[in-house]
Amino acid sequence: MEQTRHSQSISPTILSSAEHFFHTPADPIACVVLLGPPGCGKGTQGRLISESLGIPLISSGEILRTNVRQRTMLGLQAQKSMESGALVSDEIILQMLRWRVLESDCTRGFVLDGVPRSTRQAEFLETELFGSDRRQIPFVVVKLEMDDQSLIKRITGRRVCLLCGATYNLETNPPLMRGKCDSDLSDLVQRSDDSVEVFRKRLNEYRATSSRILSYLSLRHGEIPEIACNRPIEHITSELLEVIRGSIEKPVLEAEVL
Numbered sequence: 325m326e327q328t329r330h331s332q333s334i335s336p337t338i339l340s341s342a343e344h345f346f347h348t349p350a351d352p353i354a355c356v357v358l359l360g361p362p363g364c365g366k367g368t369q370g371r372l373i374s375e376s377l378g379i380p381l382i383s384s385g386e387i388l389r390t391n392v393r394q395r396t397m398l399g400l401q402a403q404k405s406m407e408s409g410a411l412v413s414d415e416i417i418l419q420m421l422r423w424r425v426l427e428s429d430c431t432r433g434f435v436l437d438g439v440p441r442s443t444r445q446a447e448f449l450e451t452e453l454f455g456s457d458r459r460q461i462p463f464v465v466v467k468l469e470m471d472d473q474s475l476i477k478r479i480t481g482r483r484v485c486l487l488c489g490a491t492y493n494l495e496t497n498p499p500l501m502r503g504k505c506d507s508d509l510s511d512l513v514q515r516s517d518d519s520v521e522v523f524r525k526r527l528n529e530y531r532a533t534s535s536r537i538l539s540y541l542s543l544r545h546g547e548i549p550e551i552a553c554n555r556p557i558e559h560i561t562s563e564l565l566e567v568i569r570g571s572i573e574k575p576v577l578e579a580e581v582l
């Protein structure tokens with residue numbers, strides 16, 4: 325899978341610094357929220373960060389795609405919106421998250437990729453998800469950024485494995501064998517919502533909503549750190565880990581104090 329390939333390319337220094345920082349196994353680690361436009365690499369970085377910190381990655385898009393593939397009720401409800409590049413309803417997303425964070429692997433925190441996509445979802449994170457019982461776990465928000473031209477270029481080269489969902493890029497992260505997944509040799513395909521037309525719609529949606537979401541979150545967390553993604557994967561990961569470390573050391577602003 326993409327995750328394994330990338331974790332092999334991360335320098336041991338990055339990994340050991342994370343291990344050193346997050347010392348005992350019982351300590352809460354962090355709830356990390358990755359914001360950023362579609363295609364900027366949130367999924368890839370989320371996976372690397374989750375592996376480094378030892379907390380699960382919760383990717384709303386990935387959960388939805390799995391449900392669509394398995395033709396579950398959730399998948400059937402979400403499929404139409406996803407194929408057209410529109411957002412799935414907040415109710416579906418919130419229900420899905422409520423269920424997911426109750427799993428035992430989330431007790432020390434998690435990395436969230438793809439949420440929040442609306443102010444309602446941001447409010448949900450603040451009020452329900454990070455409510456009383458999760459207060460001890462630091463809540464870190466980071467924004468990844470990339471210009472639209474680079475995003476469109478990147479997205480048209482994106483390919484995913486039909487079987488395991490691993491992601492490749494024909495230019496920046498090609499598979500070892502053309503058209504085949506490195507892990508299971510299944511066919512690589514373009515995501516149906518990665519056509520230029522649908523992608524533009526997703527990007528517009530992001531640009532239209534992200535400033536409101538950022539304003540909402542920065543009222544509670546101070547200025548949201550931003551990381552440029554037009555760089556090698558391992559540089560971004562290294563900076564992300566630094567930012568997470570810095571945010572955890574800094575006292576978090578509590579919503580009720582504001």
Ligand code: AMP
Nearest residue numbers: 384385405406410411412417438439441
């Ligand atoms: P992603 O893989 O994050 O780009 O998500 C793929 C698609 O899943 C999006 O274009 C939306 O249709 C849907 N989706 C994923 N996460 C959310 C969310 N938090 N809110 C609404 N729709 C979502």
